Amino acid sequence: MTRAKKRSDWHVSRSLDIWGDKWSLLIIRDLMTAKQCTYSDFLKSPKRIATNILASRLHVLEENKIIRKLEHPDSKAKVLYRLTRKGNDLLPVVIEINLWAEKYFPIPDELNL
Amino acid sequence: MTRAKKRSDWHVSRSLDIWGDKWSLLIIRDLMTAKQCTYSDFLKSPKRIATNILASRLHVLEENKIIRKLEHPDSKAKVLYRLTRKGNDLLPVVIEINLWAEKYFPIPDELNL
DNA sequence: CTTTGCACTTGCATATTGCAAGTAAATTTA
DNA sequence: TAAATTTACTTGCAATATGCAAGTGCAAAG
Numbered sequence: 001m002t003r004a005k006k007r008s009d010w011h012v013s014r015s016l017d018i019w020g021d022k023w024s025l026l027i028i029r030d031l032m033t034a035k036q037c038t039y040s041d042f043l044k045s046p047k048r049i050a051t052n053i054l055a056s057r058l059h060v061l062e063e064n065k066i067i068r069k070l071e072h073p074d075s076k077a078k079v080l081y082r083l084t085r086k087g088n089d090l091l092p093v094v095i096e097i098n099l100w101a102e103k104y105f106p107i108p109d110e111l112n113l
Numbered sequence: 114m115t116r117a118k119k120r121s122d123w124h125v126s127r128s129l130d131i132w133g134d135k136w137s138l139l140i141i142r143d144l145m146t147a148k149q150c151t152y153s154d155f156l157k158s159p160k161r162i163a164t165n166i167l168a169s170r171l172h173v174l175e176e177n178k179i180i181r182k183l184e185h186p187d188s189k190a191k192v193l194y195r196l197t198r199k200g201n202d203l204l205p206v207v208i209e210i211n212l213w214a215e216k217y218f219p220i221p222d223e224l225n226l
Numbered sequence: 227c228t229t230t231g232c233a234c235t236t237g238c239a240t241a242t243t244g245c246a247a248g249t250a251a252a253t254t255t256a
Numbered sequence: 257t258a259a260a261t262t263t264a265c266t267t268g269c270a271a272t273a274t275g276c277a278a279g280t281g282c283a284a285a286g
Contacts, residue, residue, distance in 0.1 A: 005146045006159070007226045011214035012142050012207065013160050020135060022274080029125050033118045039233050046119070047126050050275045055234060077232050077283040086217055093213060094125065096205040101124035104199055113120045135243080152264050163244045168265060190252040190263050228286085235280070242273065247266100254261070 018064045019090075023049050023057050028087060029094050031067065036082045038072065066090070131177045132203075136162055136170050141200060142207050144180065149195045151185065179203070 001009075019025055030045055031037060042054055049057075058081065061067045066087040072078035107113050114122075132138055143158055144150060155167055162170075171194065174180045179200035185191035220226050 002146075003226060007220065008142065008146065008207075008211050009139075009159060010220060010224070010226055011211045011218065013139060014218050015210050015214045016135065016138060020133075020138065022129065022133060025129060025133065026122075026126060029121065033115075033121065040231085046122060048275095051233090052235070052276090053274060056273095075232085075284070079233065089213055089216065092209040093206060094121075096209050097128050098121050098124045100202055100206060101128045103202065105124065105127050107120065107123060111123070113116060113123055153262085164264090165245090165266070166243060169243095188253070188263085192264070230283100230285075232283080233281095236278085238276090240273105240275070242271105244271070245269090247268090249266070250264095252261100252263075254259105256257100256259080 018060065019066065021057070023053060024061060025090075025094070025097075027054075027057055027061065028066065028083065028090055031081065031083045031087065032091060032094060036070070036080045038078050038080060042081075061087070131173065132179065134170070136166060137174060138203075138207070138210075140167075140170055140174065141179065141196065141203055144194065144196045144200065145204060145207060149183070149193045151191050151193060155194075174200070 019028065026045070026047055026049075027042060030042060034041070039054070039058075042049065042058075043051060058067065062069065064086075065084050067081050068084050070080040070082055072080050132141060139158070139160055139162075140155060143155060147154070152167070152171075155162065155171075156164060171180065175182065177199075178197050180194050181197050183193040183195055185193050
């Protein structure tokens with residue numbers, strides 16, 4: 001195995017350790033278009049994530065500095081989540097996933113998207 | 114939610130349904146540098162995957178036409194796995210993951226990669 | 227000062243992953 | 257050519273992660 005392959009192996013697997021689960025990338029993707037979300041905004045997302053899982057994923061993403069919490073201007077009861085620079089830099093990954101999916105999964109008409 | 118966001122949502126989540134688990138993308142990444150692998154080659158990979166999980170992931174990836182099986186020229190006992198066009202087209206995704214990881218996870222010296 | 231909304235937590239069921247051992251067919255070795 | 261080994265898996269069970277429903281505590285609104 002080449003040095004380059006080993007490095008790539010390590011990089012990919014380090015990345016997946018953080019956001020390579022069933023939900024994290026969807027959370028990140030949500031934040032990319034929405035700029036910022038509250039906890040309950042995530043729960044309203046079409047792919048329904050369980051609230052305990054959401055909490056645990058947000059926690060891991062925050063620990064890894066991919067997202068951060070902000071005070072909500074309207075209320076202390078609300079929390080805003082936003083991508084950090086590091087999180088935003090995942091945009092090219094999400095874009096490439098979209099391009100791939102667009103090519104290989106034509107959206108059925110009846111979904112009306 | 115905009116139409117564009119919904120489409121992207123759907124695309125990302127359809128993609129992750131197939132290869133968004135803990136192992137699939139590592140398998141795919143292996144095949145990208147190796148061109149082709151046998152079952153036991155995967156098992157020798159530095160990130161140790163359990164053999165039953167490997168079998169089940171390979172099965173799902175094959176069903177989804179991301180990889181395919183080929184006869185091994187040397188022996189009927191061996192099987193070669195290779196990426197399809199569809200699988201190969203995931204290369205940009207893997208590249209972007211690498212670029213991101215390179216930026217944010219400097220490899221510790223002691224790993225010697 | 228009571229009710230509602232928001233961001234979680236808790237307890238338990240179900241699903242997914244991990245480990246160790248086993249199997250069957252093909253090949254190699256004695 | 258019979259026995260040992262290699263190869264690609266499968267099987268059974270333990271550990272971990274996810275899913276669901278209900279609950280908690282603080283903030284704000286009525």
